[in-house]
Amino acid sequence: MKKTIYIFLLLVFSEAYAQNVMSVENKSGDALSQIEVGLIIQNSVPFVAFQCDILLPSQVKYVDQSTSLTDRKSDHSISASLINGNTLRIVAFSITQKVFAGNSGVIAKFGLLLGSLPGNFTLELSNAVISNSSSVNILSSVVNGTVLIASPNISVSVTKLEYGRIPINSERSLFVSITNTGNKILNISRVYINNKYFELAGDTTFNILQNGVRNLEIKFKSRIKGSYQNKLIIESNDPDQPKILIDLNAVSYAVNELHQKNASGRSGHPIWINYKISNMEKFCGLQFDISLPAVLKLLPDSVKLNYRAQDHIIKASQLSGEKVRVIAYSPTNKTFLLNDGDVISIGFMLNGIGGNYNTALENVIISDSLGFNIISDYYSNSLNIISPSLVAEAAINFGECSINDSIRKNLNIQNSGSDTLIINSLNSENNVFKSLSSTPVKIAPSQNKNLSLEFKSLFKGSFTERAVIRSNDPIRDPFYLQLQAVSFNPNYIVVKDTTATIGDTCLVSIEIQNAEPFVAFQFDIECPANFQYINGSASLTNRKVDHSLSIGSIGTNKFRIFSFSLTQSHFLSNNGAVVKMKFRVTDPPGTYTLQLSNAIISNSLSQNILKSSQNGTIRLNSAQVKAAFNLAAGWNLVSVPVSASDMNTKILFPDYASNTFYYDNGYKIVNTLEFGKGYWVKYNLNKQVEITGAIPASNEIIVKQGWNLIGGVNNRILTSNIATVPINIKSSNFFGFNNGYFIPNELEPGKGYWIKVNSDGRLIFNTALGKNSKEITTNWKNDKSGCKISFTDNGNNTKILFLSENMFLGENNDLPPTPPSGVFDVRWSNNKLVESLNGVNEIVLSSPEYPVTIKVEGCDLWIKDKINGMVVNQLVKKGESLTITNKAIERLEVKATELPTEFELYQLNWRFLTQ
Structure with a gap:
């Protein structure tokens, strides 16, 4: 119960004293100045005493004896002292328990001395107490104060500028950045250097705003040889850094340099390397060592002085290892002439692979008349050997x-x-x-x-x-x-490839090709299941002498054949069949392998001299059939429905009147035809063609992405019974040709057809379901949105195009490629069969025999030539005709001017017009 009452009292007291706040004033002042800061108490109830600690930042110091009470006091006393070095503790009280006057305002003041670093600094209150007459702390909250120190603050980017070694008559500039990190303007009152060889570029008096930067360029002018150590002095209104000193160090030297010059040469030949001296001061002698690569050897007596020498003497000697020392001097202490140029040439012999090789200079001395080494620098170089590798x-x-x-x-x-x-x-x-x-x-x-x-x-x-x-x-x-x-030695046993017909006897020859004489041979031969060996049919050929032949079964359809001579007679010749065997062959047709194993060709020393054996391939064809089909006078799309013994165009189509064209992304002339492919060929008269051959074993045709010219098989087959692998790759109807393209319901033997596919694949022919059928006819009688345009040339070739308002405009509307040159063809310019009735459309005519008669049915049609629109430019009424005689007209522009209202029945070979 006590605990509950205690919490309740705390809650009451907290609410009662909610408006008693102690705070420290916010003040500002210049750096190094003194300010007075007030301690404020806002009170809602009377109080008789207070106490607090104020944490002073490092840039603020308390002014001794500066704390006092304001007129809110009565008989109160106050004391202030520093504890822990930087905490100001203030205590005020009344011995008589008098209350402070008023409810707000400054209660006490104290003095602070500001430091030199600009910025905002917090006066943090802690341990604060506002006491009433019952000695209860009625404080509800405290508010810290802030002191703003206003001052510029200088910062420089470097404390030292090192110019290094500067040749006489040269200059070098370095830079110093001055930044004002303070909150008042930085006034640079003076920038100077007490040495005439250091020069300050630009103003020497200027101001820098808060957070501003100013770059100073200090140039060293190398004029007199020696070392220079000076100061750059910057004076400003920064209170704690009124003067900044920056060290300036430089060395001015006379250029007296030894240079090894570039050299290159061919391996196996001598090379001369020149050494030059660039000097500002006179010199009398020089010495240096050369560290040679292994490819370089000093030529005896090859070191020479050139035109800059007077009475100077030069010597070169080989030191230990691969080093050469060179010394040049004047016995009368005379100086070398001029200030630049070659001084010495040295001969070496090159012997090494091509590349660059370093020749390092060491222990270099350039001596003046007093014997001082005046060298300022030296530069080695590399030697390039020009050499093949x-x-x-x-x-x-x-x-x-x-x-x-x-x-x-x-x-x-x-x-x-x-x-x-x-x-x-x-x-x-x-x-x-x-x-x-x-x-x-x-x-x-x-x-x-x-x-x-x-x-x-x-x-x-x-x-x-x-x-x-x-x-x-x-x-x-x-x-x-x-x-x-x-x-x-090429000694081989080979089964000779051959062809046979199902149901016939297949004669298999085994040959030996030998570069060495042999007296015997042996091999195992394995046959397919549909090959039945005819017992007793194996025999040696006329290559034998007195040799015997033995054959025996060693497994299912596997035989071992062995031949030898008791007198060790050699087989005759070095090529050709040695054994012939007969087999009866049955279905299925295809390509089969007769496999050899355990083969031996033996010489008279019983050594196996066989190099290798080779299996044979036997192609089994179906029985010979005769395929007969009719071709029309003019151009035809044809194919070869059987596998004939000779697939040459002249043999298959002896009365043809043109080249034979095959399509593979363009037309190509061919003379040897293939089963499964379609071809263009021209006949002058109607002709029945008969081709005898075997029925191919495969019922598949390979197709490539795009348009393909294919041939039918030996039976009629419905187009609906043709599958594809992969599935659904057909992207057009099948198209045949009979005085124009048509869409067939079935493929006929001997005829060629177009098909378009969207990827490479195969067509699979299912002939089991094939049956006779006719080309599909189209009934337009109930279609009121079409227009028919007929083209008939002088050769009585007729082509038909269609316009439709809403029919047959899908992807299967594509026509096959244009026939070869000489074949009459009419099509829309976009290679479509049916074009939109709305708008202007273009017609392309290929290889017509002029004149060409155009008949329009179902609409009125405006027809205009594409030459200039002046040869033909007229309206053709429905049911009327227009004749074109100008052979230059190959393109027409047409536009329907009246929508059709009715149509008659047209019998057309266009399958997808019924869909």
Whole structure:
């Protein structure tokens, strides 16, 4: 219960004393000045005493004895003291418990001395107490105060400027940045340097605003040799840094330099390196050491003085290692002439690969007449050797090669050097390897060339030889190339490829091609399941002498054949069949392999001299059939529905009157035709064509993305029974040709057709469901939104185009590519069959026989030529005709002027017009 009462009393007291606040005044003043700060108490109830601690920032100091009470006091006393160094504690009270007057205002004042750093600083209240007569702290809150110190504050970017070594008569500028980080204007009253060789550019008196920056340029003028240490002095109104000193250090020197000059030369030849001195002061002698790379050797008696010498003497000596010391002096202490130019030339012999090599100078002395070393600097350099560099593989393996053949390999030689590489010769120690490239061969830097090498041996064996390349490469001459090869006698057992017809006997020949005599052979032969060996049919050919033949079954459709001679007689000849076998072959048609294994060709020493065996391929065709189909006079789309023994156009279509064209992203003339492809061919008269051949085993045709000319199979097949892999790749109808393109319901043997696909794939023909059908006819009688335009040329060729207001404008509206030149064709310019009835459309005519008669049905049509619109430009009423005689007219522009109101029945070969 006590705890509950206590919390309640606290809540009451907190609410009762909510308006008793102690705060510190906000004040400002200039740096290093003294200000007076007031302590304020706002009270809602009387109080008799107060106390507080004020944390003073480092830039503020309390003024001793400066604290006093204001006229709100009665008989109150006040004391102030610093505790913990920087906390001001103020205590005020009344011995008689008198209350302070008023309810607000300053209650006490104290003095502060401001520092030099500008900024806002907090006077933080703590341990505050406002006491009533019952000694209860009635304080509700405190508010800290702020002191603003107003002052400029100078900041410089560097405290020292190092100019380094500056040649006489040269200058160098460095910069100092002055920043005002204070909150008052920084006044730079003076900037100066007490040395005439340091020069200040620009104003020496100026102001810098708050957070402003000013850059000073200080230039050193090198005029007299020596070291300089001076001060840059900046005076300002910064209260704690009225004067800034910046060190200025510079060395002025006379340029007396030794330079090794650039040099380059060819390996194997002497080279001269020149050394020059640039001097501002007179000199009498010099000495230096040269650290030489391994590619450089000093030539005896090659060191020379040039035109700048007077009575000077020069000597060069080889030190230990790869160092050369050079000394030049005057016995009469005379100086060298002039102030710049070559002084010494030294000869060296070059011997190394191309590249850059450092020649370092060391222990350099340039001496004046008093013997002082006046050198200011020296510069080594590099030597460039201009040299070719041969890069090539170190070995070439030709692999295996028959003694009847040869193998050629290219050796690629690169020049990674800086001079032209000259290949003078490439020779092998054994004439089975030889170079086919003429020498010399020149190869420019960073280029490469191939040298052709050939291996040929009349005898079998393994060969490892060394070829030698001679060139002008100073390091890799000679260059050795290892050559390897294996030659063998070409002794093979081969099953000869052949073709057979289902139901017939297939004769299989096994040949031996031999470069060495042999007396016996053996092999196993495995046959497909639909090959039945005819017992007793295997026999040796006329290559035998007194040889015997043995054949036996060693598994399902697997036989072992062995032939030998008791007298060790050699088989005759070195090529051709040695055994023939007969098989009965049955369905299915296709391509089959007769596989050899465990083959041996034996010589008279019972050695197996076989190199390898080769399986045979047997193609089984269906029985021969005769395909007959009719071709019309003029152009036809044809195909070959069977696999004929001779697929030449002259044999298949003997009365043709044109080239045969195939389409593959454009028309190409072909003479040998293929099953599954379609072709353009022209006949002068109607003709029935008969082609005899085997029915191909495959019922698939390969197609490529875009338009394809294909052929039908040996049976009629409905277009609806043609599947695709992948599925749904057909993007057009099938199109045949009969005096114009039409959409067929079925594909006929011997005819060619167009089809468009959206990706590469295959057409799969399902002939099981094929049946006779006719071309689909179209009934337009109930369609009131179409217009028919007929074109008939002098050759009685007729083409029809259509206009429609809302029909047949989908993606299957595409026409196949234009026929070859000479085939009459009419189409809309966008290669569509049906065009929109609205707007102006363009018609393209190809290879017509003029005159051409145009008949319009279903609408009135304005027709205009595309030459200039003046040859033909008239309105053709529906049911009327227009005849064009001008052969220059190949394009027409048409526009329907009256929508059709009725149509008659048209019998058209356009499948998708019914959809």
